[in-house]
Amino acid sequence: xxxxxxxxxxxxxxxxxxxxxxxxxxxxxxxxxxxxxxxxxxxxxxxxxxxxxxxxxxxxxxxxxxxxxxxxxxxxxxxxxxxxxxxxxxxxxxxxxxxxxxxxxxxxxxxxxxxxxxxxxxxxxxxxxxxxxxxxxxxxxxxxxxxxxxxxxxxxxxxxxxxxxxxxxxxxxxxxxxxxxxxxxxxxxxxxxxxxxxxxxxxxxxxxxxxxxxxxxxxxxxxxxxxxxxxxxxxxxxxxxxxxxxxx
Amino acid sequence: xxxxxxxxxxxxxxxxxxxxxxxxxxxxxxxxxxxxxxxxxxxxxxxxxxxxxxxxxxxxxxxxxxxxxxxxxxxxxxxxxxxxxxxxxxxxxxxxxxxxxxxxxxxxxxxxxxxxxxxxxxxxxxxxxxxxxxxxxxxxxxxxxxxxxxxxxxxxxxxxxxxxxxxxxxxxxxxxxxxxxxxxxxxxxxxxxxxxxxxxxxxxxxxxxxxxxxxxxxxxxxxxxxxxxxxxxxxxxxxxxxxxxxxxxxxxxxxxxxxxxxxxxxx
Ligand SMILES: Nc1ncnc2c1ncn2[C@@H]1O[C@H](COP(=O)(O)OP(=O)(O)O)[C@@H](O)[C@H]1O
Ligand SMILES: [Mg+2]
Numbered sequence: 001x002x003x004x005x006x007x008x009x010x011x012x013x014x015x016x017x018x019x020x021x022x023x024x025x026x027x028x029x030x031x032x033x034x035x036x037x038x039x040x041x042x043x044x045x046x047x048x049x050x051x052x053x054x055x056x057x058x059x060x061x062x063x064x065x066x067x068x069x070x071x072x073x074x075x076x077x078x079x080x081x082x083x084x085x086x087x088x089x090x091x092x093x094x095x096x097x098x099x100x101x102x103x104x105x106x107x108x109x110x111x112x113x114x115x116x117x118x119x120x121x122x123x124x125x126x127x128x129x130x131x132x133x134x135x136x137x138x139x140x141x142x143x144x145x146x147x148x149x150x151x152x153x154x155x156x157x158x159x160x161x162x163x164x165x166x167x168x169x170x171x172x173x174x175x176x177x178x179x180x181x182x183x184x185x186x187x188x189x190x191x192x193x194x195x196x197x198x199x200x201x202x203x204x205x206x207x208x209x210x211x212x213x214x215x216x217x218x219x220x221x222x223x224x225x226x227x228x229x230x231x232x233x234x235x236x237x238x239x240x241x242x243x244x245x246x247x248x
Numbered sequence: 249x250x251x252x253x254x255x256x257x258x259x260x261x262x263x264x265x266x267x268x269x270x271x272x273x274x275x276x277x278x279x280x281x282x283x284x285x286x287x288x289x290x291x292x293x294x295x296x297x298x299x300x301x302x303x304x305x306x307x308x309x310x311x312x313x314x315x316x317x318x319x320x321x322x323x324x325x326x327x328x329x330x331x332x333x334x335x336x337x338x339x340x341x342x343x344x345x346x347x348x349x350x351x352x353x354x355x356x357x358x359x360x361x362x363x364x365x366x367x368x369x370x371x372x373x374x375x376x377x378x379x380x381x382x383x384x385x386x387x388x389x390x391x392x393x394x395x396x397x398x399x400x401x402x403x404x405x406x407x408x409x410x411x412x413x414x415x416x417x418x419x420x421x422x423x424x425x426x427x428x429x430x431x432x433x434x435x436x437x438x439x440x441x442x443x444x445x446x447x448x449x450x451x452x453x454x455x456x457x458x459x460x461x462x463x464x465x466x467x468x469x470x471x472x473x474x475x476x477x478x479x480x481x482x483x484x485x486x487x488x489x490x491x492x493x494x495x496x497x498x499x500x501x502x503x504x505x506x507x508x509x510x511x512x513x514x515x
Contacts, residue, residue, distance in 0.1 A: 142343070142345055143345075145315050145341075145345075146345045148314075148315060148333040149315065149333045149407075150335075150359045150361075151333070151334070151335040151359075151361070152361070156361060161347070165347075
């Protein structure tokens with residue numbers, strides 16, 4: 001931790017000193033200016049509504065993606081014929097860059113939080129779906145046999161055996177999914193909204209305000225970092241009973 | 249009294265296996281896991297399928313359970329051809345296969361999810377079963393907190409929960425140390441008498457087979473088939489040092505020994 005802090009300080013110092021040469025300060029700004037902007041934003045309260053909006057949209061998008069993604073994955077893992085039916089369509093959708101869908105979303109549902117949530121959910125869905133699907137599909141046959149001899153039907157097998165057995169995979173995919181939801185929301189705000197961190201970046205960039213762009217990026221980076229740490233500990237706590245079996 | 253009624257109504261099923269064959273394709277080769285196996289188990293009987301690994305014991309058990317289908321022949325339990333698993337046939341695998349995310353109590357409860365006895369009835373049945381296998385104090389424990397022997401007790405309790413009439417045991421004590429193993433053998437006999445079920449147990453331990461079974465089916469591999477059937481008419485409880493116990497164990501060992509030598513010569 002100490003060493004990381006040192007590296008960071010060194011880089012910031014290099015940036016501060018390096019930015020003094022030529023016109024680079026115009027493009028790069030300086031750490032002092034960025035810190036100044038961050039301070040100003042938090043004092044005036046200017047940044048909070050934007051940050052809040054981004055977080056709200058991310059959580060909404062993530063919620064939808066987590067629900068639909070794991071449900072689709074579970075249904076497809078439980079039924080190979082359903083999987084064969086849906087796999088080509090899903091793969092085609094997966095290979096389409098989500099950002100090109102943004103104009104379409106605006107066309108369909110206009111500007112505002114709705115397309116932002118949609119883009120967030122869309123970005124997050126595939127990560128969650130593919131991550132969970134692999135784990136759910138490859139659940140050991142011994143669980144499925146056990147379900148069968150205990151008289152479990154389709155739903156019981158899916159929800160009481162397959163889903164918890166794939167728990168660690170699903171948790172890992174949800175972790176990634178949350179990050180994708182956050183970034184998806186920012187992408188959405190950059191094209192289809194007038195609030196949020198994404199909007200702030202585009203607005204600052206078009207106003208030639210490098211310090212604000214970088215300050216916004218710093219906020220986004222800090223939130224992503226915080227999210228990752230939060231999720232890592234949540235995942236550890238949730239997966240502990242499952243891993244205990246493997247360790248025993 | 250509920251208990252008295254049950255002991256009258258619950259009796260073991262008969263099993264008739266006729267001409268069962270099962271072929272697996274492994275790496276382009278055909279493996280005859282079972283070829284033309286026929287055997288009958290009488291209601292309430294305790295029989296063992298005994299043989300070296302690879303002679304199709306587990307495959308046979310999976311077919312009786314309904315987890316696998318034979319390529320030829322049929323398996324009839326209580327007059328009906330087996331096509332799928334049923335709650336009237338309980339299975340215990342060598343690895344306990346308890347669900348690691350559930351407690352012992354919840355694992356047994358899960359086996360009762362279809363029992364038409366209400367939530368209170370289910371809870372009562374779970375307590376009764378845990379008491380029966382001596383695990384009452386561990387109802388709230390997770391499987392990874394149990395010893396091997398305790399896990400197998402829990403697995404047996406779970407298999408007995410829906411009141412099966414046939415209990416299929418695939419090397420249930422195979423992974424246990426010898427002390428725990430012989431104690432659980434005694435427990436199995438007690439459960440068999442208490443539950444009045446038919447038991448088919450797979451084992452590769454001759455002494456275990458002779459100690460527990462009414463009859464022992466000795467199997468041999470490549471192709472998997474029944475080599476000989478031994479009646480064990482020694483009354484329970486048996487003593488492993490009695491002369492007829494030792495003699496029977498030896499004659500079964502001799503057969504297995506000859507089998508192994510023959511297999512080596514043909515390989
Ligand atoms: N699902 C399977 N796929 C391919 N081969 C199998 C399968 N199950 C069993 N076998 C083969 O069939 C033979 C008998 O296996 P098994 O019934 O497990 O024997 P046992 O329980 O007596 O050790 C072995 O050669 C094994 O490799
Ligand atoms: Mg086996």
